[in-house]
Amino acid sequence: MSKRQVAMVMDLNKCIGCQTCTVACKTLWTRREGMEHMLWNTVNTQPGTGTPHGFESMGGGFYDGLAQPGRRPGVEDFGKAWDFNHQDVFFGGKGDISLAADGGKHGKGPNWDEDQGGGEFPNSHYFYLPRICNHCTHPACLEACPRKAITKRDEDGIVLIDEDRCRGYRFCQEACPYKKIYYNELEGVSQKCIFCFPRIDEGVTTACSRQCPGRVRFVGYLDDPEGPIWKLVTKHKVALPLHAEYGTQPNVFYVPPLSPPKIDAEGNPTDEPRIPTEYLVSLFGDGVHAALATLERERARNKRGEGSELMDLLISRKWLDMFGPFQKHPREVAQNRPIPQNQQKPRGKQVSTIQFHTKEEFKKGGRS
Amino acid sequence: MKTRRVGDVAPLLDPTDPGWSAAPVERIGMMPTPLAMQPTEYIRNSWKDRAYGATAAIEVAAVHDGSRWALRAVWNGVSPAGKDFPDALAIALPVRGEPVLVLMGAPDAPIHFLRWQANKPGAKSQLATGIGRSAPGPALDCSARAHAEGGRWQVVVSRPLGGAGDVAPLLAGATTGIGFAVWVGGNDERGGIKAFSIDWAELVLDT
Numbered sequence: 189m190s191k192r193q194v195a196m197v198m199d200l201n202k203c204i205g206c207q208t209c210t211v212a213c214k215t216l217w218t219r220r221e222g223m224e225h226m227l228w229n230t231v232n233t234q235p236g237t238g239t240p241h242g243f244e245s246m247g248g249g250f251y252d253g254l255a256q257p258g259r260r261p262g263v264e265d266f267g268k269a270w271d272f273n274h275q276d277v278f279f280g281g282k283g284d285i286s287l288a289a290d291g292g293k294h295g296k297g298p299n300w301d302e303d304q305g306g307g308e309f310p311n312s313h314y315f316y317l318p319r320i321c322n323h324c325t326h327p328a329c330l331e332a333c334p335r336k337a338i339t340k341r342d343e344d345g346i347v348l349i350d351e352d353r354c355r356g357y358r359f360c361q362e363a364c365p366y367k368k369i370y371y372n373e374l375e376g377v378s379q380k381c382i383f384c385f386p387r388i389d390e391g392v393t394t395a396c397s398r399q400c401p402g403r404v405r406f407v408g409y410l411d412d413p414e415g416p417i418w419k420l421v422t423k424h425k426v427a428l429p430l431h432a433e434y435g436t437q438p439n440v441f442y443v444p445p446l447s448p449p450k451i452d453a454e455g456n457p458t459d460e461p462r463i464p465t466e467y468l469v470s471l472f473g474d475g476v477h478a479a480l481a482t483l484e485r486e487r488a489r490n491k492r493g494e495g496s497e498l499m500d501l502l503i504s505r506k507w508l509d510m511f512g513p514f515q516k517h518p519r520e521v522a523q524n525r526p527i528p529q530n531q532q533k534p535r536g537k538q539v540s541t542i543q544f545h546t547k548e549e550f551k552k553g554g555r556s
Numbered sequence: 557m558k559t560r561r562v563g564d565v566a567p568l569l570d571p572t573d574p575g576w577s578a579a580p581v582e583r584i585g586m587m588p589t590p591l592a593m594q595p596t597e598y599i600r601n602s603w604k605d606r607a608y609g610a611t612a613a614i615e616v617a618a619v620h621d622g623s624r625w626a627l628r629a630v631w632n633g634v635s636p637a638g639k640d641f642p643d644a645l646a647i648a649l650p651v652r653g654e655p656v657l658v659l660m661g662a663p664d665a666p667i668h669f670l671r672w673q674a675n676k677p678g679a680k681s682q683l684a685t686g687i688g689r690s691a692p693g694p695a696l697d698c699s700a701r702a703h704a705e706g707g708r709w710q711v712v713v714s715r716p717l718g719g720a721g722d723v724a725p726l727l728a729g730a731t732t733g734i735g736f737a738v739w740v741g742g743n744d745e746r747g748g749i750k751a752f753s754i755d756w757a758e759l760v761l762d763t
Contacts, residue, residue, distance in 0.1 A: 254597070254601065255596075255597045255598040255601050255602075256601065257598075257601060257602035258602070260640065262640075328598070331596060331597065331598060332596050332598035332599065333596065334594070334595040334596050334599060334687075334688045334747050334748060335688050335747075336688060355746075355747070357746045357747045358640065358746075359596070359598055359599060359602075359747070362598070362602065363598045
């Protein structure tokens, strides 16, 4: 166990599924060749199959403290980004050609069941579930690796893969019950979310949390009574781990979503929430009942004008307060480390679509 | 196991070269690595009901020409294409001390491996100082060529004679030990999940 643990809380009442977090992560970390299929941050619709598709039935984790066998997800399970025949359609000079993904033989994309959700009209429902590596206190990936290539940082509990030690055996992929580890076929190594540790080291929060337009993500130390994480997880107990039964003690927590009332056959609102509480319990455990009750109670309190520390925190009146001790602006840190003149590109070339770089180019910040 | 001296090993780097028929072939028995010795609980649990290391034996022959040594290994078990892990062969040679093959050596008694795998050209030099403790080995002009036919691999691995530092000594007229490991990629075999040759076989090099 590490001395301290950084953690994240995601308020599912505020996530709008815009994927800004996904893109922030993608553009920052997974632009190397061999990483095309990787989305260290994903946002999926629930109820749904998630990414990789059906990850909740792929095994791994611990049961009664014993490591459980798991399935190794492949590129198709994660959902490959499709290649389209834009060139042929727009410039090929053929009138009878239509747009096709992967030559018409595409598999499921990474967000295949987006916005489908569950339930029947008028009680259909869905919410978004963003996921990153949980940087678990009891990481199944770390314990499975025969190479000791996975470590948990003592100072903040961030779980990292040492790519020089990794041999691409992929036991970590099998053992992780959240299936948040990817395999880079080109480099022969496993790769995953690094909790933006180079930013954390400089006091800057993760890219996914800082870029989030919905102010969904809180970041801080689990044991900091002045920080948002401790207040949401320990004090108010409204932030719960996903699938705690997997036994890895994840350090990403979720505020479960409230929902409008279910409508009965006559069209009248009932006392039941639209999103079935038992479904939320299947994801976040029995703590859902108390968490939802607390949210309802504090919301009512706020409405009465009595004030609520919890509501003020969840509303995120002060944006930077969401990030505990990691409130620095990336620019502030970057100014201390200017890009060498010979590595700078004209501004016009910096703004571009995602490009994939070699490992060497990536080490230089994507500059050749 | 005898390493016959020949005039030139160069043509024998091709595993299908007819010259190999003149080299004495030895059958080396193999067995699965013990499950209890797998380094993590996850691996032990996930393989306890699954067969691995089923390659019962490999046939080996070796030659040298005074400057280069070549070994040809033949065994059954060519995996279909498109699997996650490659078929592979490793040749183990003791560097110094008295390393235990099944323990993959020790810090003061390393083992020098020459590893071939079906999805990459050539051979890799690796140095092991214990289970799960292998690292890139000393720079060495090693090579490998492979041929698959009728479900059988024929692989020739070669390296220069000599030895210094962490390069396992192979000297004309001398005797050392040799061990083997085989991975069937189609059965998800990788790392410690493999067949191995139990203990050192004696390797005698003609003067």
